[in-house]
Every structure is written in structure tokens, then in C-alpha cells.
Amino acid sequence: MNDQNSIVEFRGVSKVYPNGKKALEDFNLTVHPGEFICFIGTSGGGKTTALRMINRMLESSSGQVLVEGKNIMDQDPIDLRRHIGYVIQNIGLIPHMTIEENICLVPKLLKWPAEKRAARARELIKMVEMPEEFLQRYPHEISGGQQQRIGVIRALAANQKIMLMDEPFGALDPVTRQKLQELVHYLQKDLKKTIIMVTHDMDEAISLATRIVIFDNGHIIQSAPPQEILQHPANDFVRDLIGEERLNEAQVTLATAQSVMLTRPISTTAEISLEKALAKMNHHHIDSLIVVDGDQHLIGELDIAQVIAHRNKLDLRVADIMGPAPQTVFDTDLLSSVYQIIIKRRLKYMPVVNHDRQIVGIITRSSLAKVLYDYVWGQEELEHERSDRHD
Amino acid sequence: MKEVIGMISFLNEYGSDLLLKTWEQLYISLISLGAGIVVAVPLGILLTRFPKTAKVVIAIASMLQTVPSLALLALMIPIFGIGKFPAIVALFIYSLLPILRNTYIGMEGVDPVLLDSAKGMGMTGWQRVWQISLPQALPVIMAGIRLSAVYLIAWATLASYIGAGGLGDFIFNGLNLYQPDLIIGGTIPVSILALLTDFLLSKLERRLTPVNLREEGEDDEN
Numbered sequence: 001m002n003d004q005n006s007i008v009e010f011r012g013v014s015k016v017y018p019n020g021k022k023a024l025e026d027f028n029l030t031v032h033p034g035e036f037i038c039f040i041g042t043s044g045g046g047k048t049t050a051l052r053m054i055n056r057m058l059e060s061s062s063g064q065v066l067v068e069g070k071n072i073m074d075q076d077p078i079d080l081r082r083h084i085g086y087v088i089q090n091i092g093l094i095p096h097m098t099i100e101e102n103i104c105l106v107p108k109l110l111k112w113p114a115e116k117r118a119a120r121a122r123e124l125i126k127m128v129e130m131p132e133e134f135l136q137r138y139p140h141e142i143s144g145g146q147q148q149r150i151g152v153i154r155a156l157a158a159n160q161k162i163m164l165m166d167e168p169f170g171a172l173d174p175v176t177r178q179k180l181q182e183l184v185h186y187l188q189k190d191l192k193k194t195i196i197m198v199t200h201d202m203d204e205a206i207s208l209a210t211r212i213v214i215f216d217n218g219h220i221i222q223s224a225p226p227q228e229i230l231q232h233p234a235n236d237f238v239r240d241l242i243g244e245e246r247l248n249e250a251q252v253t254l255a256t257a258q259s260v261m262l263t264r265p266i267s268t269t270a271e272i273s274l275e276k277a278l279a280k281m282n283h284h285h286i287d288s289l290i291v292v293d294g295d296q297h298l299i300g301e302l303d304i305a306q307v308i309a310h311r312n313k314l315d316l317r318v319a320d321i322m323g324p325a326p327q328t329v330f331d332t333d334l335l336s337s338v339y340q341i342i343i344k345r346r347l348k349y350m351p352v353v354n355h356d357r358q359i360v361g362i363i364t365r366s367s368l369a370k371v372l373y374d375y376v377w378g379q380e381e382l383e384h385e386r387s388d389r390h391d
Numbered sequence: 392m393k394e395v396i397g398m399i400s401f402l403n404e405y406g407s408d409l410l411l412k413t414w415e416q417l418y419i420s421l422i423s424l425g426a427g428i429v430v431a432v433p434l435g436i437l438l439t440r441f442p443k444t445a446k447v448v449i450a451i452a453s454m455l456q457t458v459p460s461l462a463l464l465a466l467m468i469p470i471f472g473i474g475k476f477p478a479i480v481a482l483f484i485y486s487l488l489p490i491l492r493n494t495y496i497g498m499e500g501v502d503p504v505l506l507d508s509a510k511g512m513g514m515t516g517w518q519r520v521w522q523i524s525l526p527q528a529l530p531v532i533m534a535g536i537r538l539s540a541v542y543l544i545a546w547a548t549l550a551s552y553i554g555a556g557g558l559g560d561f562i563f564n565g566l567n568l569y570q571p572d573l574i575i576g577g578t579i580p581v582s583i584l585a586l587l588t589d590f591l592l593s594k595l596e597r598r599l600t601p602v603n604l605r606e607e608g609e610d611d612e613n
Binding site: 055057078079080081082083086088090091092094095096105106109138139140154155164 | 504505507508509510511512513514515518522523526527601602603604
């Protein structure tokens with residue numbers, strides 16, 4: 001059962017520290033080339049342990065870790081580490097080496113010729129938009145954000161395919177952090193690096209990761225793309241970790257028409273008389289009816305105004321006077337786009353259809369109001385909590 | 392004027408002898424110091440790999456340090472006889488502790504984060520010692536060497552007692568003959584030698600200090 005398409009794979013890995021603490025238990029994870037994995041969770045949850053096992057900075061108590069299909073225990077740890085990029089929070093640039101020497105550390109260990117190393121250093125510093133003169137400076141002569149940018153490019157100087165990052169941007173201010181996030185995003189997206197990053201910043205994980213792996217107590221709680229985690233948090237732990245605010249926001253921005261529509265809309269067939277249609281409207285306290293055929297396909301719309309106009313001929317059939325079918329949305333459409341259409345066109349409601357174009361529900365202005373209310377109400381709840389804490 | 396004339400006549404009488412003794416003093420100290428560095432620095436580095444042994448070894452070195460210097464010199468006589476060699480051995484033993492302890496502390500004091508990232512990038516143990524720990528620990532190691540150097544130059548005076556020569560000859564002669572000029576004439580060169588050595592070593596220390604640990608304004612001296 002060798003997954004040919006994996007670049008890093010954990011197979012039933014456990015790690016027990018000498019003091020008996022279990023950092024990881026029966027941990028399984030397959031990382032595919034080009035993925036951006038974020039490990040997130042409580043401290044002591046095992047995320048850093050798992051990360052450091054990939055380049056044998058820690059060794060598993062049982063189970064196997066495979067890098068590019070090969071068991072890492074069969075490889076020389078020194079050689080393994082030289083082929084995996086490693087970035088840590090405190091940067092770890094060597095203070096008595098110039099920026100160039102720092103960038104070329106691994107290429108030098110791999111015995112690249114001097115000209116090739118120098119060319120690589122110039123190429124990389126250009127990539128992070130820093131002047132070439134910086135190559136001759138020492139780490140303490142450049143800013144913290146610049147140092148960490150060097151830390152990041154140092155980890156790929158020898159064309160490493162995999163980059164491990166342990167809370168790389170935790171100590172940086174928000175503006176600098178964002179720039180670095182853009183850089184690593186570029187590395188993954190355009191240079192096709194496989195990045196595995198430990199972070200405690202949920203926003204960072206959501207914006208960068210192609211998959212978020214949530215840790216608690218040495219176990220994976222959930223492993224899924226950010227959208228899925230936001231929409232379907234596995235349990236309360238994940239919900240807490242994401243935070244009420246983000247969940248509410250996600251509910252609005254990521255919710256689909258299906259999640260808020262009213263199911264079983266009041267509809268009618270085209271064959272019944274106006275009298276019966278009017279009775280139906282009255283019974284359900286509504287002012288219009290959607291008209292469907294036998295297969296639940298939308299064929300038209302009957303408004304109370306049309307009925308009034310024909311109030312003397314109530315024996316007519318609906319089909320004789322109904323208007324054209326109103327605009328519809330798919331049940332998988334994002335609520336945000338539905339919302340825009342309803343507001344801009346001043347529609348009272350929109351029928352929701354599935355991909356066979358059958359009616360499955362409707363969204364009314366009042367259902368939007370409810371979503372918005374839930375969102376605002378959720379926010380206020382948080383505000384209250386916050387002000388409570390200040391008191 | 393009188394003092395100047397006195398000094399000139401002293402130098403006339405003892406000048407060449409003074410130079411010879413100063414030279415003896417210097418080379419006894421420097422040979423012991425050199426031997427101390429050659430033994431204590433690698434030992435200190437090695438000990439960082441065996442923290443438990445390190446405690447024992449440093450305790451032994453501290454114990455040797457507490458033996459009175461004159462007694463240590465005297466103890467050398469039954470083993471090595473008299474002359475320069477036993478003096479050098481005794482001084483060498485004294486040089487060990489400050490250098491050993493500072494090497495150990497300096498190496499241990501290197502930022503673990505730095506070593507972790509170096510290891511994570513695939514540096515071997517010795518590469519980390521040579522390229523990271525040692526350069527970062529050099530200022531502390533150098534401080535130990537300077538301390539040893541000043542002590543050894545001062546204590547080498549006592550070596551005259553076991554027939555090693557040096558400026559101690561002047562001082563002890565002065566004591567025996569009640570001739571203060573001999574005592575002063577021997578003491579001043581010792582102090583000058585100690586200060587000069589300390590100064591030169593401090594220059595060396597600055598050159599060896601990694602750029603990140605240098606204080607402001609020192610950069611332009613190079």
C-alpha cells in the first residue's frame with residue numbers, strides 16, 4: 001500500500017518522551033507534493049513534535065515516517081536534513097556570518113562550487129526584493145522582518161522540495177508578517193514547494209493552508225481544507241479553536257443558498273383554477289405562488305396582482321395568466337452572491353433549484369434578515385464577553 | 392633629578408640582566424599559558440558533550456586552583472626537580488581552571504536556537520562546534536585566557552624559588568640583601584609585562600569577537 005503520490009507520510013507514528021509523556025499517538029498523515037499544510041492546536045498538542053520528526057530532529061518511538069516514499073530511518077539524518085528546508089521562529093541566522101554565507105549555508109555543506117553559490121545568493125535576494133549589497137551585511141544590520149525573509153530563502157537555497165516551518169512568523173509585527181505570508185504563499189503556489197507549517201495563528205492557517213491539521217493531545221482532531229473546517233468544524237474543540245467570530249463570518253461568506261433556503265416552497269401546478277390558487281395563497285398567507293410542472297421544474301409565477309386583474313374570471317386556469325418563471329439560483333451558490341442579486345434587483349424572493357433545475361426551496365428577504373441577525377447577534381455576544389473581561 | 396640618576400645607574404648596572412630575566416619571566420609564563428590553552432580549550436569543548444563528567448573535571452580543576460602557589464611549586468621539586476621545567480608544569484596547572492571553565496561556560500552559553508537551526512539544516516556535530524559554538528564562545532574563552540595570562544605572569548615571579556629564574560630573582564635578592572631598588576626593579580617589569588600582555592590579548596579578543604557581539608564603535612577600529 002505505498003502511496004506513490006505522497007511526499008511526506010506518517011504511518012502509525014507515536015512519540016513517548018522519556019518522562020512518559022505521550023506527545024503523539026498513532027499519528028497518520030499523508031502529505032502530497034505542493035500542499036501547504038498548517039499544523040494548529042493547543043500547545044503540547046504534538047504539532048511541533050510531528051514537524052520535527054520529519055527531518056529527524058526527533059525520532060519516533062514507533063511507526064514510520066516516510067519522505068518521498070523512503071523510510072527516514074534508513075537515511076543518514078545529516079543528508080536528510082540538507083534536503084529539507086527548515087525555518088524556525090527565532091530565525092536562527094548565524095550572527096557571525098554574512099547574509100550571503102547564511103543563505104549559502106546548505107549549498108556549502110553540499111559542496112556546491114563557489115560561483116554557483118554566489119549566483120544562487122544573488123538570485124534569491126532578488127526574489128525577496130532586497131538589494132544585492134545586503135549580501136555582505138551581517139544579520140544584526142538588517143531588520144527583523146528582513147532577517148526572517150533571509151531565513152525563509154535560506155531554507156530553499158539548495159532547491160529543497162519540502163520546507164518545514166515552526167511558527168516562523170510568530171514574533172513579527174502584523175505588517176511584516178503579512179509580507180512574509182505572501183512570500184511563503186508564492187513559494188508554494190509558484191515554486192511548487194511543499195510546505196508544512198506549525199502555527200498558532202488561525203487566520204494565518206486559513207489564508208495560507210491548502211489543508212489544516214488540527215491537533216489535540218497527540219491526535220489529529222480534524223484534517224481538512226480551511227473552507228471545510230470553517231463550515232463543518234468536527235467538534236467543540238475545533239469550534240473553540242476557530243473562534244465564534246470566524247465561524248459566524250464564515251457562515252455568512254461561505255454559506256450556500258441551500259443552508260438558508262426555506263424548503264418545501266408553496267407551489268402550484270399550472271392546471272388548477274385561479275380560485276383554487278387564490279385559496280392556497282390565502283391559506284398560506286402569501287402573495288405569490290411559483291408554478292411548477294409534474295417534475296418540479298419551474299415554469300412560471302403567479303402574483304396576487306395578476307389574480308386581482310382577473311378577479312371576474314376565477315375559473316381560468318393558472319397557466320392562462322401566469323407570468324414568466326422568475327430568476328433562480330442554484331442550491332450550491334454562495335449566499336453572498338444570492339444576497340447581492342436580491343438586494344440589487346429588489347426581488348421579494350428567489351426560487352432555489354438543484355442542478356436538475358428542480359425546485360428545492362426559496363430564499364426570501366426575511367431569510368436573509370435571519371442570517372444577518374444571527375451574525376450580528378453572534379458578534380454582539382463576543383463584544384459583551386470582551387467588555388466583561390475588561391471590567 | 393636624583394631619582395633619574397639613580398634609575399640610570401641601576402639600569403647601567405643591571406640592564407642586561409634585567410632584560411634576560413624579563414625574557415625568562417615572559418617565556419616561562421607564555422609556555423605554560425600555551426600548554427594550558429592547548430589542553431584546556433579542547434577539553435572544555437569536549438566536556439560540553441558530557442555534562443556529568445564536566446562537573447567532576449571542573450571540580451578537580453577548582454581544587455588544584457586552591458593549592459597555594461608556593462606549595463604547588465615546592466611540590467614539583469620531588470617530582471621534576473628544580474629549574475624551569477617544574478615551574479612551567481606548576482604554572483600550567485594554574486592556567487587550566489580559568490581557561491577550562493570559561494571554555495565550558497562559553498560553549499554552553501551559545502544560543503540553543505542557533506544550534507537547533509544549524510542542526511536542522513544538516514550541520515554535523517563538529518561543524519556546529521567549529522562554525523557556530525566556537526566563534527560565538529570566543530569572547531568568553533578569551534576572557535579566561537587573559538585572566539590566566541595575567542595570573543601566570545605574576546606568579547612566575549615565585550618560580551625563581553625553585554630555580555627557574557625570571558624577575559623573581561631580583562625581588563628575592565632584594566629581600567635577602569635589604570636592597571629596595573632590586574625589589575622595585577624586579578616588580579615594575581612584572582607589572583608592565585602583565586599589563587602589556589593583557590592589553591595585547593584584549594586587542595586579539597576584539598578581533599576574534601563575532602560581529603554581532605561587538606559593542607558599538609568597535610567596528611571602525613579594524
